[in-house]
Amino acid sequence: MSSTTLARTAGDRDVAATRATTPRPTRRRPDLRRWISPVTIVLLWQLASSTGVLAEDELASPVRVVTAAIDVTVSGELPEGLLVSLGRVALGLVLGLTVGVTLGLVSGLSRWGGHLVDPPVQMLRTLPHLGLVPLFILWFGVGELPKVLLVALGVLFPMYLNVHAGVRGVDPKLLEAASVSGFTPAERLRHVVLPGAMPSTLTGLRLALGIAWLSIIVAETTAADAGLGYMIMNAREFLRTDVIVVGLAVYALLGLTTDALVRRLERTVLAWRPAGPAGADR
Amino acid sequence: MSARVHDLVREFGGRRVLDRLDLTIGDGEFVALLGRSGSGKSTLLRLLAGLDGSADAGVSGTVEVPGSVAVAFQEPRLLPWRSVRENVSLGLHRDLGADTPAGVADTALAEVGLGARADAWPLTLSGGEAQRASLARALVREPGLLLLDEPFGALDALTRITMHRLVLDLWQRHRPGVLLVTHDVDEALLLADRVLVLTDGRIGAEHRPGPRPRDPDTLSALRRTVLDELGVAADAA
Numbered sequence: 001m002s003s004t005t006l007a008r009t010a011g012d013r014d015v016a017a018t019r020a021t022t023p024r025p026t027r028r029r030p031d032l033r034r035w036i037s038p039v040t041i042v043l044l045w046q047l048a049s050s051t052g053v054l055a056e057d058e059l060a061s062p063v064r065v066v067t068a069a070i071d072v073t074v075s076g077e078l079p080e081g082l083l084v085s086l087g088r089v090a091l092g093l094v095l096g097l098t099v100g101v102t103l104g105l106v107s108g109l110s111r112w113g114g115h116l117v118d119p120p121v122q123m124l125r126t127l128p129h130l131g132l133v134p135l136f137i138l139w140f141g142v143g144e145l146p147k148v149l150l151v152a153l154g155v156l157f158p159m160y161l162n163v164h165a166g167v168r169g170v171d172p173k174l175l176e177a178a179s180v181s182g183f184t185p186a187e188r189l190r191h192v193v194l195p196g197a198m199p200s201t202l203t204g205l206r207l208a209l210g211i212a213w214l215s216i217i218v219a220e221t222t223a224a225d226a227g228l229g230y231m232i233m234n235a236r237e238f239l240r241t242d243v244i245v246v247g248l249a250v251y252a253l254l255g256l257t258t259d260a261l262v263r264r265l266e267r268t269v270l271a272w273r274p275a276g277p278a279g280a281d282r
Numbered sequence: 283m284s285a286r287v288h289d290l291v292r293e294f295g296g297r298r299v300l301d302r303l304d305l306t307i308g309d310g311e312f313v314a315l316l317g318r319s320g321s322g323k324s325t326l327l328r329l330l331a332g333l334d335g336s337a338d339a340g341v342s343g344t345v346e347v348p349g350s351v352a353v354a355f356q357e358p359r360l361l362p363w364r365s366v367r368e369n370v371s372l373g374l375h376r377d378l379g380a381d382t383p384a385g386v387a388d389t390a391l392a393e394v395g396l397g398a399r400a401d402a403w404p405l406t407l408s409g410g411e412a413q414r415a416s417l418a419r420a421l422v423r424e425p426g427l428l429l430l431d432e433p434f435g436a437l438d439a440l441t442r443i444t445m446h447r448l449v450l451d452l453w454q455r456h457r458p459g460v461l462l463v464t465h466d467v468d469e470a471l472l473l474a475d476r477v478l479v480l481t482d483g484r485i486g487a488e489h490r491p492g493p494r495p496r497d498p499d500t501l502s503a504l505r506r507t508v509l510d511e512l513g514v515a516a517d518a519a
């Protein structure tokens with residue numbers, strides 16, 4: 001391990017080249033040692049439940065959770081709730097991404113745009129957006145609108161900040177090289193500024209997705225009549241801790257899935273980055 | 283005429299870096315500009331490249347350059363997210379006849395010995411290869427004036443020798459006027475028709491190293507003179 005690290009710090013570009021062209025192995029052989037403690041924890045959890053140390057109405061046993069997962073899936077409660085939540089997040093994302101990216105571009109690309117857009121966004125950014133839930137319920141009721149807007153608002157700020165920083169952070173030396181190479185303003189934008197802002201934008205997207213899931217959980221567990229959060233709150237009424245755990249697990253899985261999608265997108269869009277450092281962030 | 287500079291003054295915050303400088307570069311002439319670090323070499327080159335705002339109050343004098351000026355900087359400045367070929371072809375708007383930008387780029391890349399790396403990402407190139415790509419990008423613009431700002435400064439000694447040959451070769455084939463900014467006296471004496479020394483914001487001295495190919499040994503007297511003009515004791519260098 002250490003020897004390959006040494007070889008790569010010497011700036012051996014040919015190694016990087018072959019890495020970049022040959023598709024990396026889809027999956028490394030899983031290191032079984034990493035499974036020891038998670039499995040032990042689940043076993044201890046099951047033991048605590050079976051012996052009655054952990055009461056059923058505090059936390060259901062792993063076996064009960066798995067059974068509940070099958071039940072709510074077969075009954076349609078989980079798929080229906082999932083679909084509703086996914087729809088809200090998708091809508092909020094589209095809205096928040098559009099507004100965030102647009103504002104980020106306007107304030108990043110034009111000086112006047114920066115003067116006009118940046119101060120209010122920076123001020124609003126300091127508000128904890130989840131704290132707006134009570135206000136949103138007052139303004140928009142308990143329907144779909146406040147939930148979608150909460151997601152959109154949460155997504156907007158990380159997107160804005162990262163697009164803005166990405167555009168402003170484009171290497172001025174590259175811009176100079178483009179200008180002596182005869183780039184038109186449109187070519188500058190397309191080939192220098194936008195690709196230069198892409199790494200930062202994708203970082204913003206990953207942050208935004210995390211916040212989107214957090215927002216929808218808060219919105220749905222506060223006031224809802226459908227969705228995953230509703231399923232969880234409903235389960236609470238009947239002390240069904242098994243169903244609550246199922247709901248939480250599904251939220252976690254959704255978060256992991258969207259994060260993996262963005263990572264894959266990064267690998268495609270940022271294929272130009274040398275293989276080494278790109279993989280180092282995991 | 284490849285370039286004509288007259289009475290050029292450039293000040294930064296009241297500090298005069300170029301002081302009523304005059305400079306002429308003939309058609310197809312290879313001129314090297316020597317100067318100590320901070321003497322204003324890059325400042326002059328940026329003015330010739332049109333990279334220094336003429337609207338700025340600190341500039342006066344006249345700068346005449348041909349319609350097409352190309353630059354290779356010390357760092358290759360390639361767009362890391364575009365292939366080597368695209369780095370050469372992008373922004374190319376001159377009339378190419380039946381040829382395409384990609385075709386012209388491939389020809390130029392072959393000329394600098396990078397034909398095999400046209401599809402590579404720039405960050406996978408070595409320092410010398412990246413600098414060749416940057417030269418190819420300058421060449422395809424068929425410049426009347428080629429500005430080189432210490433383009434070999436960051437290369438290792440062996441790569442630098444290869445690059446010297448390449449630049450001479452390309453210059454003899456395409457015959458642009460060349461202004462090579464460098465702090466390497468040997469490099470200047472080896473390559474240029476005319477070697478200028480920038481001191482106190484003006485061209486302080488001018489030398490013609492004579493016909494090519496040059497023998498490094500016969501240049502040693504001239505080398506001592508130039509080092510003297512640069513304020514470096516010859517035996518210390």
Ligand SMILES: Nc1ncnc2c1ncn2[C@@H]1O[C@H](COP(=O)(O)OP(=O)(O)O)[C@@H](O)[C@H]1O
Nearest residue numbers: 294295299317318319320321322323324325326
């Ligand atoms: N944009 C700038 N603003 C202020 N001072 C500058 C600027 N560009 C260059 N200078 C100053 O002008 C002097 C000459 O710089 P430069 O032309 O880069 O020197 P060199 O001969 O090493 O290329 C230096 O003292 C530098 O600090």
Ligand SMILES: [Mg+2]
Nearest residue numbers: 323324325431
């Ligand atoms: Mg310089």
